[in-house]
Amino acid sequence: MKDDARGLYERHGRALLAYACALLRDPSAAEDVLHQVFLNVLRGKASIDGEPVRYLFRAIRNTALNHIRGQSREVELAGAGVWLESPDGSTETSLALQSALATLPAEQREVLVLKIWGQLTFEEAAAVIGISPNTAASRYRYGLEKLKEIWT
Amino acid sequence: MDDLDKFESRLREFRPRRPAMIPDERLQRLRGPIWVAVAAGLAAAMFVAARMHRPSTREAITPTLGTLTTIALEHPDDLDAALTEISRTSLPDVTQPGGALQMLSKL
Numbered sequence: 001m002k003d004d005a006r007g008l009y010e011r012h013g014r015a016l017l018a019y020a021c022a023l024l025r026d027p028s029a030a031e032d033v034l035h036q037v038f039l040n041v042l043r044g045k046a047s048i049d050g051e052p053v054r055y056l057f058r059a060i061r062n063t064a065l066n067h068i069r070g071q072s073r074e075v076e077l078a079g080a081g082v083w084l085e086s087p088d089g090s091t092e093t094s095l096a097l098q099s100a101l102a103t104l105p106a107e108q109r110e111v112l113v114l115k116i117w118g119q120l121t122f123e124e125a126a127a128v129i130g131i132s133p134n135t136a137a138s139r140y141r142y143g144l145e146k147l148k149e150i151w152t
Numbered sequence: 153m154d155d156l157d158k159f160e161s162r163l164r165e166f167r168p169r170r171p172a173m174i175p176d177e178r179l180q181r182l183r184g185p186i187w188v189a190v191a192a193g194l195a196a197a198m199f200v201a202a203r204m205h206r207p208s209t210r211e212a213i214t215p216t217l218g219t220l221t222t223i224a225l226e227h228p229d230d231l232d233a234a235l236t237e238i239s240r241t242s243l244p245d246v247t248q249p250g251g252a253l254q255m256l257s258k259l
Contacts (some may be wrong), residue, residue: 009174018168031171038174089164097166116160117168148159 005041008052015118016060021083022113023064025102030083033063057118057128079109082115100151108143111136215242 013034020030037059040046048055059124086093101109107129114125126136215238224232 006174009171013171014168017171021168034171035174042174083169083171084166087167094166097163106163115165116163144156146159147163148156 003137004052005038005048008056009038012053012056016056018083018117019057019110019113020064022101022109023061024067026148027081027083029067030064033067033150035059037063048112053120054124055125056113057120057124061128097151100147103150104143104146108139111139112143115140 016037017027017034020033021027024030024033037046039058040059041048048058048118082091082094082098084094084097085096101112104112110129111125114120114128115122118125120128122133122136122140125140126133129136131139220231220234220238224231
């Protein structure tokens with residue numbers, strides 16, 4: 001189980017961290033959430049039910065939302081460090097994209113990150129969030145259009 | 153491929169950064185015992201160091217009557233060892249090849 005969890009962390013850690021960043025707007029808190037989820041699995045406090053990747057995204061979501069409830073202040077997504085690495089290695093480009101993402105409504109940003117960097121299907125993303133696949137697809141489309149408008 | 157697809161492809165070129173390693177929970181569990189082990193190690197090292205620096209009756213014994221008297225009075229248990237040590241350095245070695253005692257024994 002521990003080796004499985006570590007393997008999952010290796011394979012999906014980046015996407016899960018991106019998702020936590022999209023939810024929390026704070027890469028440092030997002031990493032804490034990611035570690036908390038995996039430590040719970042490694043310590044046997046939580047067991048992976050069903051499909052592991054879907055479970056992990058759901059666990060990240062629940063833990064991140066609990067974290068938000070306990071926070072009195074939100075950290076700006078763009079101002080708290082790079083969590084999306086630009087293909088040309090430019091920090092400026094990364095921060096510009098993160099800043100544009102931060103302007104999207106949270107529900108659109110969430111689906112966008114799950115689909116693009118989490119590589120989930122609309123069905124899988126919908127299952128993680130608890131909405132219908134059609135709603136997920138619609139949020140994705142609106143989010144993508146808005147991001148294109150803002151960022152390019 | 154429409155503009156939105158191209159834009160999506162461009163976004164996919166960005167890569168989420170790699171998260172830091174999971175804090176090793178085994179290390180956290182061992183934190184207590186590790187401190188105990190470190191403390192025990194330090195205590196052992198200090199004990200050994202103290203033993204090594206303790207003045208010993210076997211060190212640098214000057215073969216005089218006064219020295220032997222002092223040892224006999226203050227460390228009577230060490231007197232035999234001190235005498236053996238002094239004998240080794242001050243009496244002729246009968247086992248040495250070509251030594252005078254060995255030559256005499258052949259006559």
